[in-house]
Amino acid sequence: MRKLIVAAFVSLDGVLQGPGGPQEDTSGGFAHGGWTVPFADPVFGASIDALFARPFDLLLGRRTYDIFAAHWPRVPADNGDAGLATLFNGVTKHVATHRPDSLDWQNSRALGDDVIGALRTLKAQDGPDLLTQGSGALVQQLLATDLVDTLQLMTFPVLLGAGKRLFGDDAQAVTFSLETSVVSPTGIVVSRYQRAGEVETGSFGLD
Template sequence: MSPPTRPRPTRRSSVKLTVTTFVSLDGVMQSPGGPEEDRSNDFDLGGWLVPYADEDMGAIVGGWFAGADALLLGRRTYDIMAAYWPDVTDPEEGKINVLPKYVASRSPRTLTWQNSHLLEGDLATAVTELKSRPGRELQVHGSGRLIESLLRSELVDELRLLTYPVIVGKGQRLFETGTSPAAWRLTDVKSTGNGVIAHTYQYAGKPAIGTFEVGADGKEQNVLAAG
């Protein structure tokens, strides 16, 4: 008898899972906010987004945070945020402290940030259950390895990428070799005074492929592959 298989995650769910991350022009997402965030693999260019931070960027990110009903974070991103946000006393900015925070980690750990919960068991199953609950958004911020897993399981509904006008040249990239193929539909574009571009994409299924051909009328046409 073959072992039972996990049900394929459905795209139809109550809560929208959104991914927000900062990337350089060459796709690097490692340690954007400071040198100490992530020095793994001798990365010494942490803080590459800081020169581009301005009120425009804050308004964009703040608007996205306002739609969150809960956060889903990888271990490293959780540790970075947990070291900063509990000390924020501004009532508006500090709303993040009371949100439920779900942490994907392979090792048992003590979570000290208010309303934090460690996800147990199979990640895709746990996240699918979270998405089945009523609400607006389950938001992922940073968390590169977690994003890879969620993309493989086709659980991400929306990508929000803040692209900075800098080439970092090394470091962990958002889409590493082996990322699952997927098509995305652009739904919104914003820009900041410092040249940061915020793209919002909605999941659009498997990518189509095709070829360019010259028709009988001599005009070029694009022909999509069947299936």
Template structure:
């Protein structure tokens, strides 16, 4: 069973829309694009390179695919992130894409959730999702994510698409690692840890 990992750049108030540039995603009138860029330093880029070396395949929504396909093929051959992204198989969830120009790219056929389940059942290594906010909501609604790599930036964006939308299946996550960059990015890794538990807090319960 292959592991599916979602890597997300998230503001402190949960927004994942348009972190990389002003025109990355203006859907819904979003005008705060590029909010993550000022916080990237060499150490964070090195950490992202470590993440990317783990992947065996990319799973992307159409918008993120188009952004990556116009950018990463321009990377130098010795770029640790670009060289890996360019080399691995890329699976695209889209009903509108007519041509996939980035090498080693293929369109998922049929129902997205069913197609992703089949990918996970194949032999192979880690499947990573980067960006792809709308696709992530589908994966969450069908409980297909095994691990989250969340980079939380010390900003409040206000409006915008959230990482965990209304269709998220309740559950518990286990924190397996966390570091803080010099610019204040909290980089945390979470894995699935079972069903959501419930209880009560208060002095009358002795649990306070």
């Protein structure tokens, strides 16, 4: 059985929109694209390397797919990101899209009309884990239907105020356990959480 891993760059106020550059995703008038870049440091780089060190298939929403498909196949061989480009180009990409005929990046597969049903089937199969990148709307669907096994979050010390959020109001109530956590020199908190079970409650009130 595969695990479904949500990996995300997130601000202190839960925004994940446009982390990599000013023009990455300006929808809704988002004006802070590239907000992760000033915080990049060796711990950040090592965490990215570790995330992609295990076998995985990519799981992408259509907007993130289009951003990736316009970038990674065009990375030159002498670029510092060439290794990651080769990896992303080679892995299978499962895409939530209403336009399956336009998936022209190699090894791309449409999830079909029933995205959640298709993902339940994929999770039940043998194969590499399913790893999200970006894809905020899709991630919110996954959290609402309790499909997420692991959260791999990089929380950056910045408030963005507006933008697409990681967690929606319809996220399934569930407990996660903290597996690992490290703080980078620039203040990025890199945390990995595993699904642990139902939410338990209690009271600090005096009897």
